Amino acid sequence: MIRLESVSKAFGEKEVLQKLSFEVKEHEILALLGPNGCGKSTALNMIAGLIPPDGGQIFIDDRLVDGRQGKKKIHISPSARKLGYVFQNQALFPHMLVRDNIAYGLKSGGRSEQEIDTQTKKLLEFVGLTEFGNHYPRQISGGQKQRASLARSIATNPKILLLDEPLSAVDTRSKESLRQAFNGVLQHLKTTTIYVTHNLTEALMIADRIAILGNGRIEQIGTRDEVLSKPKSRFVAEFLGTNIYDGEVAPEESTRDQIEIAGVSISAPISDYSPGQALLVTIRPEDVALLPELDANDLKRNDHTVNVLEGVIVDILLMKSMVHITIDVGFPIKSAITLRSFIDLNLTEGKRVYVQFKVNVISKCENHEGIERYNQTSSLG
Amino acid sequence: MLLDTLIDVPIVLPPAVAGVALLFAFAPRGLLGPVLNYFGIIVPGSTIAVIIAQVFVASPFVLRAAKNAFQSIDPDIINSARILTPSKLRIFFTITLPMSKRQILSGLAMTWARAMGEFGATLMFAGNLPTITQTMPLAIYSLMAADPFGAIVLSAVLIIISFAILILIKILEKKK
Numbered sequence: 001m002i003r004l005e006s007v008s009k010a011f012g013e014k015e016v017l018q019k020l021s022f023e024v025k026e027h028e029i030l031a032l033l034g035p036n037g038c039g040k041s042t043a044l045n046m047i048a049g050l051i052p053p054d055g056g057q058i059f060i061d062d063r064l065v066d067g068r069q070g071k072k073k074i075h076i077s078p079s080a081r082k083l084g085y086v087f088q089n090q091a092l093f094p095h096m097l098v099r100d101n102i103a104y105g106l107k108s109g110g111r112s113e114q115e116i117d118t119q120t121k122k123l124l125e126f127v128g129l130t131e132f133g134n135h136y137p138r139q140i141s142g143g144q145k146q147r148a149s150l151a152r153s154i155a156t157n158p159k160i161l162l163l164d165e166p167l168s169a170v171d172t173r174s175k176e177s178l179r180q181a182f183n184g185v186l187q188h189l190k191t192t193t194i195y196v197t198h199n200l201t202e203a204l205m206i207a208d209r210i211a212i213l214g215n216g217r218i219e220q221i222g223t224r225d226e227v228l229s230k231p232k233s234r235f236v237a238e239f240l241g242t243n244i245y246d247g248e249v250a251p252e253e254s255t256r257d258q259i260e261i262a263g264v265s266i267s268a269p270i271s272d273y274s275p276g277q278a279l280l281v282t283i284r285p286e287d288v289a290l291l292p293e294l295d296a297n298d299l300k301r302n303d304h305t306v307n308v309l310e311g312v313i314v315d316i317l318l319m320k321s322m323v324h325i326t327i328d329v330g331f332p333i334k335s336a337i338t339l340r341s342f343i344d345l346n347l348t349e350g351k352r353v354y355v356q357f358k359v360n361v362i363s364k365c366e367n368h369e370g371i372e373r374y375n376q377t378s379s380l381g
Numbered sequence: 382m383l384l385d386t387l388i389d390v391p392i393v394l395p396p397a398v399a400g401v402a403l404l405f406a407f408a409p410r411g412l413l414g415p416v417l418n419y420f421g422i423i424v425p426g427s428t429i430a431v432i433i434a435q436v437f438v439a440s441p442f443v444l445r446a447a448k449n450a451f452q453s454i455d456p457d458i459i460n461s462a463r464i465l466t467p468s469k470l471r472i473f474f475t476i477t478l479p480m481s482k483r484q485i486l487s488g489l490a491m492t493w494a495r496a497m498g499e500f501g502a503t504l505m506f507a508g509n510l511p512t513i514t515q516t517m518p519l520a521i522y523s524l525m526a527a528d529p530f531g532a533i534v535l536s537a538v539l540i541i542i543s544f545a546i547l548i549l550i551k552i553l554e555k556k557k
Binding site: 045048077079080081085087088089091092093104107152153304364 | 471
């Protein structure tokens, strides 16, 4: 439905996107996820035709909308692309009533006044703004503005919906209900959608597939589970906030499947890799269990299927409902536990504990950067 | 950039110089004069000359106001419209212009005030002919020697009008 091929864009000296390629299938909701300033919005603006790419090709419905066809340079105007766009700052027309904002696109389609009127009423109802049609944008809340903006963008039944951080300008209190409203509308419409965000949670909740954008290109694209459990690069792993290690497959003479991380051996299936090979190893903090002491059962299970390591708590980070505990087991490992268990276990820095994780939660990929000294990874999630 | 600078030239140009420039452009032997002369039009010394002088000197105020107004519109608002309608004309008349209305009106008021007080360029280019090219400031200048009281009355009228314009501008800016 939407296809980008080697699309590049630079602003002055700064290369924002280099050879960006990805595809969005019909009826699919794709989240374009990445840190601020990674070029997500630029990519969206190019798909919308608001800015032309420097190189590469963009297709909508297999029709070339940007790029070269032979010697001719093609650039289809934004309105001819039949898409809806929800801007981060809503970008409602401030001098028009909410109702007229929503009807703006309908008025250039040769519809009758009455038709436009009924359609606008339907849309107001659809996004839950029935009573606000006769208000000016400045008279309604941020969340309501974003609903109005969504209604305006879907009024003309676009084949594609582009959303640029639609929830970021809304205060935290109304964010949750607005996210649900957006989710409902998107699921109902089944329009091919690209949802740009820097918020992992939003991406996980709304999208069918997630594309992680970094360093001007797609670092990884896949379903929620693929991205979460099998990060393909250090950038993705860091963005997801998981434990990342430079590991090395144990030498051939070793009897078991072993990976060495900072001199510590852990069990892991490594049949796909050759002995001595450098690997990037990631383990999600939620998959790391924390035990105050071991009983006989736990010790028995320390075999091919489970790793149990002893260490000292070096850092405790309290979040809303979760607590991230970093334990030094020869290398630092983060474990995410609930606030309840954190209180029950009475954990403090310096306390000796055990961590336990199954071998099948260990994700590995080839380490193209080679083995570097281990750096404590930062969580961007 | 060059056009932007050219728009501002009349603001800094001494009015007398503007008058000289206009004379050289429109005089029967000037740049445009011969063409106009051919059609029997003589600009200098006519009421048209007063209008040309005032427009030349005062229009930058409204042009600048309009330019600033257009530039202050969030580009995403225009982008929203570009996605919804193919017509650039429709975007201009339904979005850009209405959103700039107040600033342009305030600029127009400034322009009118400047034109009303115009002296130098009008005197140089149009002359000071009663009932044809004599504006209020020129009349005040002429009256000062013969009838100082008349000059004071005219001055008072100008002061009141100027004050009214300033209040109008303040109201326009406040409403925004």
